[in-house]
Amino acid sequence: MDATIITNIFGEFSAMAPMIIMIIGALLMPALYFTTKKRGVVGGALVAFILVSLAVNVILLLGGYVGTYAGLFQYDAFSGLMILLFQIVAFLVALVCTSSIEVTRLHYGAFASLLLGATTGMMFVATATDLVVIFVGVELTSISSYVLVAMKRNDPRAAEAAVKYVIIGGMSTALTIYGLSMLYGVTGTTNLAEIAVSLSTAGFSWAFGIAMITMIAGYGFKIAAVPFHMWAPDVYEGAPTPVSIFLATGSKKMGLVVFFKIFLIMFVAGASVASFATVEMQYLFAIIAAITMTVGNVVAISQTNIKRMLAYSSIAQAGYILIVMAVMSEYALTGGIFHMFTHVFMKGGAFLIVGALICAGIGEKITDYRGLAKRAPFLAFAMLLFLFSLAGIPPLAGFTSKFVLFSAAIYGGDGATSQWVWLAFIAILNSAISLYYYARVVKAMYIEKGTATDKIKVPKAFLAAIVICVAAVIVLGVFPQIILGPASEAAAALFSLV
């Protein structure tokens, strides 16, 4: 496909074309709701804007477009693919939020506007080549999400979740800006590539150490990496389910992209001239990854609320993806990107089912899911697929992406087995643990008998979104080539940024 269709229209702003469309949408939504007062119209416009932006992005991506703007943004294979990921998340959320009973009717225009705004922030992070842009993008997303969580005003759980989220988020912002300023002090620049070059000749300094710690802590909150994970289950539980989907699959991925952008570029792309702290950082990340996946999985076992269980399992999944940060190879990044995509569909799908069932009056307790296979055969089967995919059972997408990701920990690039075999071992053991709590839900749905027997009806929009996720989980499992090819190009693009 030729990218000139887009570049002719957007000219020198082509690198930001998908975001520009989203911003226009974000500005129009409140006005649209004010004039029409109809949720359906705003919902339709919301989906339309996301789809247009998605189309523009796909054309740019397939056209192999590479462009920069003002030395702050760069659109390449990596940013394009990540933008696509965020757009898919936004699309799934936008598709269902109109028909979800959890989303407020009062300020629907604001809701739609904030959703687009938050997505735009993520997309900016994906294209950023400068620390300042990363910071602004993350803040745009965070502030929008605080409001999204708090929108269910009358529900005390939502209010509690929002307050927790704001306080923790504020602290993480303070930490990151402190770290960024320290890093600026050490290197004298905020451009990622220049930082990498400058660090390759620098020696260790306390300022640098503090910068690293505060930045890992600050962005660790976004990923919900252990020990910065406490907020995630409360927030996911309290927020309206569509917003939980957005946070678990989108916002978390943004944190990971920040990690990839800052640390991979700083330590690996620049390491052609040997960076001094690479090995220490690798071990630090390996330990964080191991603890994150273990804590996530072990705590998930004792959960009785399905949203909390999914939240903890989401923490564990982030732990798996953090393997990329320990191995720091291009191949590992390919696996990481692949797993991020499959995670969107399987975790997003599972949350979608929870949201759909809430609309049908089913509670959030695992015990509420008893006998679901009789009452809603399709939903139960879809849930089964998502959970088995999360547990890594072939031939579903979760297995294939874990396979690539874990193999990256064993296959250390060029040569024999790498030093991260133990990490792969822990990850595989964790997969085994996770099967236990996923199987509990399956057992409740298929084997235990429920009290009610009437058929469940859920909104059509939810069904459509779930069907998309089911198709993706199966297709990506059997034909992983679809995403593996672009993912390896994206990884190569990120590594060649310096």
Place this chain on the structure above:
Amino acid sequence: MFDLPEIPYLLTLLIVIPLIGAIVSLAMGGEKQKHAKTVAIAFSAVTLVLAVYLMLSNDYSVYTENYSWIETAGLKMSYILTVDGLSILMVFLTALLLFVVSIFSAHETDKPNYFFALLLAMEVGLMGVYMAGDYFLFYIMWEVTLIPMYFMISWFGGPRRHYAAIKFFIYTHVASLVMLIGIFALAFQAAQGGLVDFSFEAVLAGSGAFGETFQMLVFGLLFFGFAVKMPIVPFHTWLPDAHTEAPTAGSVLLAGVMLKMGSYGIIRVCLEALPQGAQQWQTIMFVVAIVAILYGAYACIAQKDLKKMVAFSSISHMGMVMLGIACLSDVGVEFAIFQMFAHGLVTAVLFMTCGMAGHNFGTREIPLLGGMAGKVPVYAAFMMFGFMASLGLPGLVGFWGEFGVIFAFYEYAYSIDMIWLIVFCLMSLMLTAGYYLWAMQRTLFGRLTDRIDTTHVHDVNKAEGIAMGIMCLMIAVFGLWPDLALSLISQYSTGLFGVI
């Protein structure tokens, strides 16, 4: 055996036909569900015909299918299907047992469409495991067999089915994850930093890079993964639970072909790719094999539940397979494979008789039964036939497996000057004969029991009779003419250890 014309995509058909059958059966909800059995019988019959056609063909190599599936800069996984002397009998056994249990379960009335869909889905996975020529495909198919079995036990099983199903699932899943690590190690080591190709062929070609320590470690990982499936004492505890709770068809498949996946894996992966590792582990293999044989046999004597007894006898007989493999000789492996095949045929009859005991008598408790021969003569005949075949009566199929394995073990014991080891094998033969005859005496003969109400006890019905009749015929045919199977196996096993 014969020069038969080639059928295109025959191996893929063996996987796809049951898959279509499973989907069709699943779709037959509501009023149509009583026809699900017809669907299952039809689809498994077609698969059986194709499998027999394949077995009778002269040259399997023409049927190899090889398509690239996933290819990235560093990884290559392919869809490779292939058969040889080791897998062909397993493919035949899978197809045969599926056909037979479909007939046997014809009276299944509770959700039959799900029941038969699960059976056929299991066949998909089993066929895939036995025909895969790529580790990635092998692992996927290995796991595919797990899920239908889990549901089979937890939907259609006995009173403690939930516990048994989850125990089975987690136990074997953990084992297969350990196996996955072993597979990773094999593939990455064989690649030597180049393109990591997961096909069996590529791993074998790169096996020169497997050092001694590597072979020992990786053999351990893979052996653990396969041993749990087999199962080898002390990793057997899931098996009695799973068998006792599973429905008859599930038990037949579990014991008949699923346990064989473990021994198949040991031969296919451990012995072929890691011959030195096998040498280093040989003593341990002998020890676990003999422990399994004797422990299984002793445990049988103590069982009160007929089905649990047969389950423990499976542990004992799979120990015999392990013993043959541990000899690391052509004869040993040849008869180990034969024993796998023989046990698959015999155990099907045994589990069917146990299932009928529960169904027709209302109990499987041996102490509650007695004198049933007079009441249900046909049933008694089948049960005696099965027990005799299992204890190794010459002329039936069980005899050749045990005879060959003990011969190979004797050969090995002689070579290391420790002939007294053979005592263990003789003990096992005695114990086996002992527990079977004792169980038979207590259930079939003597005075008719008054501990259960025998007025409603009925004999074998038509479907059950046909199913058991086919199996008994096979036991007799392969017992009288073992060369029918051995000629196929020896194509594979001859020269296997010529190079060590």
